[in-house]
Amino acid sequence: MDDRDAPPPGSPAFPGHQAAACRTVDELDLAVTDCHACPRLVEWREQVAHTRRAAFKDERYWGRPVPGFGPSDARLAVVGLAPAAHGGNRTGRMFTGDPSGDFLMAALYEVGLASQPTSVAADDGLRLYGVRLSSPVHCAPPDNRPTPQERDTCRPWLARELELLRPTLRTVVVLGGFGWQALLPVLAAAGWRLPRPRPAFGHGVRFTAYDPVDGRELTVLGCYHPSQRNTSTKRVTLPMLVDVLRHAAGPAGLAGPRPDGKG
Template sequence: MDPHPVTGELFDSPVPPGAGWPGDPATRHTAIARSAREVAELAAGAATLDHLAAGISVCRACPRLVAWREDVARTERRKSFAAQPYWGRPVPSFGDPEAPLLIVGLAPAANGANRTGRVFTGDPSGDFLFAALHRTGFANQPTSEAAGDGLGLTGARIIASVRCAPPANAPTPQERLTCRPWLARELELSARHLRAILALGAAGWQATLTALGELGWEVPRPLPKFAHGARVQVTSPAGDEVTLVGCYHVSPHNTYTGRLTPQMLDDVLASLGP
């Protein structure tokens, strides 16, 4: 391990920044957040989405999440992926930097985005989501196998409310709170283009409304409950109106049981238009 040029600390990760992973936004000189305070400071100081993505991708502020994502990447890999390298770092957003639609999910999957390095890529949830995005004109191809596979989004950008794969897919309240400044800053940097936000699941819904409220947006009070197809209007400090739409999460629990069907997701996406 080499010392970090800025902090002098050692960066122990399956894929160190600057190692040449496709789409890696960070370099060996990217500052690393190692506490909630540093997350807030670095997020607030990110001037662009690229700058923000770099900081997110090397964050080490939540010890439990750091240990889990790296253990999975090194020793707990799924057998079918045993021969593949794993990203093993926080996962930044992906898609159109001037997108009018922002899609907010919960967190990367341990053997999905934690492996591929691209949000909702390489697992059944991503297969379901990107196929729908392709059918509705947001994606140039229906599959998402690995970073650098040619996938592109037009008019949409995808983010997670928590950027590291959590054990049992369940980040703690403190981990959600620590990660929230990354989400809040992404919303700020995206605000002038936004027309709609699609929240996948109750966690994405709650995280989005909470972050917007903290940023000074006008949001309904009390906060509206999540439901599939729920729509509420939120207003930015600049006076721009954005529609927040709820959708059942694209998890296998929902898609394999028919709670969320391809047609249901297509209908929601089509109503938001590419």
């Protein structure tokens, strides 16, 4: 399609058009950051970036859609909910700069999938091994609650990301019910055969989807989201999250030993 026919960044059709045109994960990550398709989310993310939290008053917020993070040949994808207002929306990196990010990173580090146990800033040197982090919604939503319409408008970004990861992707860990409800239609639309009835979300729920064309299998695991509320009430603990990630990585793991020799 001629670029002159491309919908503008503020159009609901923008994610679908731009995502389909991306041939690499890097192209997709760049395209995501230009999106203005959801007016409520655009207003909120920019308002937060302007007013800022007192603890970060001297920082310049990202204030844009937050792309996925991790290698383009990942075997494991972790799908969350949306960037945090003063986390990813501030730092510009998924699961970075907030307690949820540090909780997840501590678990990934324990399993040998991250180079360090914290995720503080986009330039903190963090590296992920064999795992990529993404979300169904790429803008910080008010009260951490995207609407179903916002989820559906943003869906092409996640769909294309998983399509680009497909040659290497073997497992998906979904953090929370919102991500679960968003992911399953994406997999079905991409041709993955899902169990019937479709499994309901729950911590530790696991199923295998398969491609009827080439027989390839994709394992999907559910895990409670490491939100501050869930971690403070012990709904999800670090050992619980580590256990899910260990199962996702498999007995051989996804990468070699950690640089510190502990993995």
